[in-house]
Amino acid sequence: SQELEQSPQSLIVQEGKNLTINCTSSKTLYGLYWYKQKYGEGLIFLMMLQKGGEEKSHEKITAKLDEKKQQSSLHITASQPSHAGIYLCGADARGGADGLTFGKGTHLIIQP
Amino acid sequence: GAVVSQHPSWVICKSGTSVKIECRSLDFQATTMFWYRQFPKQSLMLMATSNEGSKATYEQGVEKDKFLINHASLTLSTLTVTSAHPEDSSFYICSAVLMMNTEAFFGQGTRLTVV
Numbered sequence: 001s002q003e004l005e006q007s008p009q010s011l012i013v014q015e016g017k018n019l020t021i022n023c024t025s026s027k028t029l030y031g032l033y034w035y036k037q038k039y040g041e042g043l044i045f046l047m048m049l050q051k052g053g054e055e056k057s058h059e060k061i062t063a064k065l066d067e068k069k070q071q072s073s074l075h076i077t078a079s080q081p082s083h084a085g086i087y088l089c090g091a092d093a094r095g096g097a098d099g100l101t102f103g104k105g106t107h108l109i110i111q112p
Numbered sequence: 113g114a115v116v117s118q119h120p121s122w123v124i125c126k127s128g129t130s131v132k133i134e135c136r137s138l139d140f141q142a143t144t145m146f147w148y149r150q151f152p153k154q155s156l157m158l159m160a161t162s163n164e165g166s167k168a169t170y171e172q173g174v175e176k177d178k179f180l181i182n183h184a185s186l187t188l189s190t191l192t193v194t195s196a197h198p199e200d201s202s203f204y205i206c207s208a209v210l211m212m213n214t215e216a217f218f219g220q221g222t223r224l225t226v227v
Contacts, residue, residue: 042118045215090156101158
């Protein structure tokens with residue numbers, strides 16, 4: 001079965017600093033999704049990556065998928081309080097047919 | 113992006129009763145809907161895959177007789193937790209997919225508390 005390791009589990013970053021969250025799969029991915037979640041609430045879609053070496057950016061958040069399609073990183077530049085929350089990576093093994101397997105999440109805290 | 117509406121957003125029920133959660137895709141027809149469960153401080157775990165007009169496919173360890181899924185139309189899937197017990201208390205969230213290889217859109221989630 002698909003396993004997804006997400007690191008770090010939690011991260012405290014001073015406002016304005018950059019940070020990176022990693023997501024590693026045990027198998028080659030069909031697609032990799034990044035979501036943000038406030039605990040116990042719905043998911044906010046950030047980005048979807050499908051091609052090896054793909055990189056996407058939205059505002060100050062950049063996500064990359066490695067060439068082998070087994071590892072992804074989410075990078076936040078000049079972090080702000082609004083970036084605080086739980087970041088989840090989700091792995092798509094079969095083009096969406098089997099749902100997503102999620103990592104355990106990274107709890108990001110932004111210190112003023 | 114597309115909108116998936118999930119209702120109710122929270123519910124408290126007595127042990128032994130049944131609870132129905134609805135998941136609607138508001139502006140697109142979803143070929144497939146998924147149901148996930150999230151226990152406190154844990155990740156989302158897929159419970160079942162629901163295709164319109166056919167029986168749901170359940171993940172290992174999920175009791176199909178306890179978690180009844182009905183997907184009667186391309187815009188509505190329901191999850192019924194039957195004979196709920198306190199250990200069923202969790203955050204349930206659905207997602208809908210328009211077609212293969214496209215983004216999955218998530219509902220707002222339902223927080224179920226069984227007392």
